[in-house]
Amino acid sequence: MIKVAVDAMGGDYAPVEMVAGAVDAVNANKDIKVLLVGQEKVVSEELKKHTYKKEQIEIVNATEVIKTEEPPVNAIRKKKDSSIVVGMNLVKNKEADAFVSAGSSGAILVGGQVLVGRIKGVERPPLAPLIPTEKGVSLLIDCGANVDARPSHLVQFARMGSIYMEHVVGIKNPRVAIVNIGAEEEKGNALVKETFPLLKECEDINFIGSIEAREIPHGGADVIVCEAFVGNVILKLYEGVGATLLSMVKAGMMESLRSKIGALLVKPALKKTLKSFDASQYGGAPLLGLKGLVVKTHGNSKALEVRNSILQCVTFKEQKINEKIRESLTEGKSE
Amino acid sequence: MIKVAVDAMGGDYAPVEMVAGAVDAVNANKDIKVLLVGQEKVVSEELKKHTYKKEQIEIVNATEVIKTEEPPVNAIRKKKDSSIVVGMNLVKNKEADAFVSAGSSGAILVGGQVLVGRIKGVERPPLAPLIPTEKGVSLLIDCGANVDARPSHLVQFARMGSIYMEHVVGIKNPRVAIVNIGAEEEKGNALVKETFPLLKECEDINFIGSIEAREIPHGGADVIVCEAFVGNVILKLYEGVGATLLSMVKAGMMESLRSKIGALLVKPALKKTLKSFDASQYGGAPLLGLKGLVVKTHGNSKALEVRNSILQCVTFKEQKINEKIRESLTEGKSE
Numbered sequence: 001m002i003k004v005a006v007d008a009m010g011g012d013y014a015p016v017e018m019v020a021g022a023v024d025a026v027n028a029n030k031d032i033k034v035l036l037v038g039q040e041k042v043v044s045e046e047l048k049k050h051t052y053k054k055e056q057i058e059i060v061n062a063t064e065v066i067k068t069e070e071p072p073v074n075a076i077r078k079k080k081d082s083s084i085v086v087g088m089n090l091v092k093n094k095e096a097d098a099f100v101s102a103g104s105s106g107a108i109l110v111g112g113q114v115l116v117g118r119i120k121g122v123e124r125p126p127l128a129p130l131i132p133t134e135k136g137v138s139l140l141i142d143c144g145a146n147v148d149a150r151p152s153h154l155v156q157f158a159r160m161g162s163i164y165m166e167h168v169v170g171i172k173n174p175r176v177a178i179v180n181i182g183a184e185e186e187k188g189n190a191l192v193k194e195t196f197p198l199l200k201e202c203e204d205i206n207f208i209g210s211i212e213a214r215e216i217p218h219g220g221a222d223v224i225v226c227e228a229f230v231g232n233v234i235l236k237l238y239e240g241v242g243a244t245l246l247s248m249v250k251a252g253m254m255e256s257l258r259s260k261i262g263a264l265l266v267k268p269a270l271k272k273t274l275k276s277f278d279a280s281q282y283g284g285a286p287l288l289g290l291k292g293l294v295v296k297t298h299g300n301s302k303a304l305e306v307r308n309s310i311l312q313c314v315t316f317k318e319q320k321i322n323e324k325i326r327e328s329l330t331e332g333k334s335e
Numbered sequence: 336m337i338k339v340a341v342d343a344m345g346g347d348y349a350p351v352e353m354v355a356g357a358v359d360a361v362n363a364n365k366d367i368k369v370l371l372v373g374q375e376k377v378v379s380e381e382l383k384k385h386t387y388k389k390e391q392i393e394i395v396n397a398t399e400v401i402k403t404e405e406p407p408v409n410a411i412r413k414k415k416d417s418s419i420v421v422g423m424n425l426v427k428n429k430e431a432d433a434f435v436s437a438g439s440s441g442a443i444l445v446g447g448q449v450l451v452g453r454i455k456g457v458e459r460p461p462l463a464p465l466i467p468t469e470k471g472v473s474l475l476i477d478c479g480a481n482v483d484a485r486p487s488h489l490v491q492f493a494r495m496g497s498i499y500m501e502h503v504v505g506i507k508n509p510r511v512a513i514v515n516i517g518a519e520e521e522k523g524n525a526l527v528k529e530t531f532p533l534l535k536e537c538e539d540i541n542f543i544g545s546i547e548a549r550e551i552p553h554g555g556a557d558v559i560v561c562e563a564f565v566g567n568v569i570l571k572l573y574e575g576v577g578a579t580l581l582s583m584v585k586a587g588m589m590e591s592l593r594s595k596i597g598a599l600l601v602k603p604a605l606k607k608t609l610k611s612f613d614a615s616q617y618g619g620a621p622l623l624g625l626k627g628l629v630v631k632t633h634g635n636s637k638a639l640e641v642r643n644s645i646l647q648c649v650t651f652k653e654q655k656i657n658e659k660i661r662e663s664l665t666e667g668k669s670e
Contacts, residue, residue, distance in 0.1 A: 134579050147516070147524040181482070181567040189482040189564045213571035217579035229524045232516040233565055234572060237548035241576040244469050244552035245612065249584060252608030253601050262600025266587070269594035273587030277580065 001033050004313045005096040008038030008046075009065045009083040010103020012300045018102065019046040021306020026056035028307065032314060035060045035096055037087040062086035068299065072106030076114060084108065088115035091292035098293035098313035100284060102301040109145045112287045112294045119322060121329040122289035124149065126157045126228070127296060128164065129285035131238055132277045135219030139165050139174075143231035143285065151195040154178070154225055155202065159328045160288045161223040162205045167319040168286075168312065173206050177221035179230055180210035191227060199225070204328060242277065283308035286316070289325060293317070336368050339648045340431040343373030343381075344400045344418040345438020347635045353437065354381040356641020361391035364646060370395045370431055372422040397421035403634065407441030411449060419443065423450035426627035433628035433648035435619060437636040444480045447622045447629045454657060456664040457624035459484065461492045461563070462631060463499065464620035466573055467612045470554030474500050474509075478566040478620065486530040489513070489560055490537065494663045495623045496558040497540045502654040503621075503647065508541050512556035514565055515545035526562060534560070539663055577612065618643035621651070624660060628652070 006022050008015045015038060022034040033056055036043050040061040047057065064082040066075045079085060084103055088111045090096035099116075101108055109127065118125055127144030130137040141161040146153065158176050165174040178195060180188045185196055187210065199207045211221045213234065226234065253263035283305060284297030293316050295309045341357050343350045350373060357369040368391055371378050375396040382392065399417040401410045414420060419438055423446045425431035434451075436443055444462065453460055461477030476496040481488065493511050500509040513530060515523045520531055522545065534542045546556050548569065561569070588598035618640060619632030628651050630644045 134583070179568065181564055192564075213568040214575040216572060217575040229516055229527075230565060230568055233514065233548040233568060235548075237551060237569060237572050238576055240549040240552040241573055242580060245577060245580050245609075248469070248608050248612060249605065252605040255604035255608070259601045259604035262597040262602075265597025266594045266601060267597075269590035270584065270587040273583050273590070274580075277583060 001031055002098075002314050002317050003033045003035060003096045004310050005035040005037050005060070005087040005090045005099045006306070006310065007083045007087050007099070007101035007103050008036045008043045009062070010101045011297070012102075013302060014038075014102065015043055015046045017302045018306055019043065019050070020303035021301070022057060022310065023047075023050040023052045024303055024307040025310035026052050029311060029314060030056070032056065032310065033058065034310065035087075035090060037062050037083045037090070039063060039065075060086060060090065066104050066107045068104045070104065070107070072104060072110040075104070075107050076111050084111050085115065088112065088294070091116050091294065096292070097317050098295060100295045100297060100306065100309045100313065102284075102297045102299055102306070105296060106145065108294060108296050109287065112290050116290045116292050116294060119289050119291055119326055119329070121326070122160075123156060124153050125287050125289035126160065127285050127287050128157075128161055129235060130169070130282040131216070131235065132282070133217055133219035137169065137282055138216065138219060138222055138224050139169070140224045140226070140231055140235060141288070142226065142228045143235050144228050144287065147227065147229045149191070149227045151191065151198055154191070154195045154227065155198050156289070156329065158199055158202065158205050158207070158223065158225045160325050161225065163321060163324045163328060164286065164288060165222050167321060167324065168315045171222050174222035175208045176205045176223040176225060177208050177211035179213065179216075179224060179226040179234070181212065183210050183212065185209070246274070283312040286312075291322070293322075336366055337433075337649050337652050338368045338370060338431045339645050340370040340372050340395070340422040340425045340434045341641070341645065342418045342422050342434070342436035342438050343371045343378045344397070345436045346632070347437075348637060349373075349437065350378055350381045352637045353641055354378065355385070355638035356636070357392060357645065358382075358385040358387045359638055359642040360645035361387050363642065364649060365391070367391065367645065367649060368393065369645065370422075370425060372397050372418045372425070374398060374400075395421060395425065401439050401442045403439045405439065405442070407439060407445040410439070410442050411446050419446050420450065423447065423629070426451050426629065431627070432652050433630060435630045435632060435641065435644045435648065437619075437632040437634055437641070440631060441480065443629060443631050444622065447625050451625045451627050451629060454624050454626055454661055454664070456661070458491060459488050460622050460624040461495065462620050462622050463492075463496055464570060465504070465617040466551070466570065467617070468552055468554035472504065472617055473551065473554060473557055473559050474504070475559045475561070475566055475570060476623070477561065477563045478570050479563050479622070481563045483564075484526070484562045486526065486533055489526070489530045489562065490533050491624070491664065493534055493537065493540050493542070493558065493560045495660050496560065498656060498659045498663060499621065499623060500557050502656060502659065503650045506557050509557035510543045511540045511558040511560060512543050512546035514548065514559060514561040514569070516547065518545050518547065520544070581609070618647040621647075626657070628657075
């Protein structure tokens, strides 16, 4: 039985979509137990609307809620009975294997480090979302709060990301690349120039060199290593350009009567194709390198993403990802 | 009469498209004289195919060509008779007001600094392409080779970019923002945190604060200030996500007979809408802060982009941009 704590109060559509996602997950896999963390009355009211096996979902009361705009460090320190702090503590105390939340990114990043704690040897835990590409998905690591990272951090990101892609996402011998402004080894800023030779020396990853941002959507690498500021820019620009272009395509189709008729005809086929470019179906972003698993889903997560994030925790646990990360970093040290 | 030197040998479609663009520009404006720099025989053969006023185009012989893959510093030093070096020297010696090239970015950046030289007070000349947005265009400054910039550089980028957008592109009181990973002032990496208060103090720009990458395609600011590594990632990801999504839309439309018929109907309207998201119509990227104007066009420039880049040089000269930059930086110093 794998136990996943789910933040019932975090996200734009909490508790409705969080609870619905939890129910969908337990109905999809009988080996999961979800601990729904949140205000007991609110959560139980919501749960009543669903059908599921009672022994697979339990409510864990947490009276407080951390809001997105609250300063994270303060929020984690002060709101001891918030759904994020209570959920993280369940992981810390081994009462849950994982914690899934659509709440404040800052609070989740801080809480992960402070409450759950890092695996010995991990310098910084990276946040690693899957981003859609023409060929499937790539792991973008790091998009967290670790700005101004050092080369040794990026090497760890590469190792952890490679393990995740191979064993959770199922990409054999994943191609690892570092985000750069040119394909040649001598290009880049100081951080990339220092990190590049270190990645080349890593025998446990399939390092293919630099990747220019242009190649990311084409699926040029499976694990995209970068410092968090750059990762954040990539992640958000991805969303921004995608949203803008699609809204322009839609507006273009509404231009004339002729194009409106055409739009009706292309709609079903187009919807199917573009669905593969929708990040929400791939589940949330793991915060890697922690003693337990913490998964951050989008703030606007609906039930599907919540469900998939919970199911992803099962693979993470079954594949013993944290044991593999621990081994990899120890090997890295003794090389 | 404004004299524009054009690199006839640089770019994927040289000399054909470079020459065609030059002819289109002089035919559009009788006050331009183009100096076509390149191998005399090749260029004159190409010119023969066109109709134009003989006194508006002159060929300047340059026997060598710098290739994209050549190390820039070396190429500029060794190939004294290359189209890039000869063209830059025309600007240096005041025989031309501007130089337009689709050739090696590296060589153009190095040549601009070494041959044309910086305006007194300019610490680093930024490369500033216009990027398409939902609302029109924004200036992305810097996308050049100045990685690991310092706060004072970014402040100069903001000033120069603001002048360019106001007087060349015609955006009154342009909104200036710095790329960041959150909207709050305390967010960001060390560079952004140091630069933010300096930008707030600038009285000669309309600084609106941070911009998250997601808001760039929506036209959230007119001048997008960032360090060159980040700028390069933004520019290339813009192209990459756009190209990927449009090819997916096209593929989606070819899925079934029904969608194929629909595609025929929506095509004209869609083409018109998406044209506004095509960077090539806005002309090339100026390398700002040099004693003369240097414009880098895309490597795959066609005649339209070359033509527009040449016409853009006229506005740059007429609006006395370099005088304005010189004044702004002197004022900035005495504040």
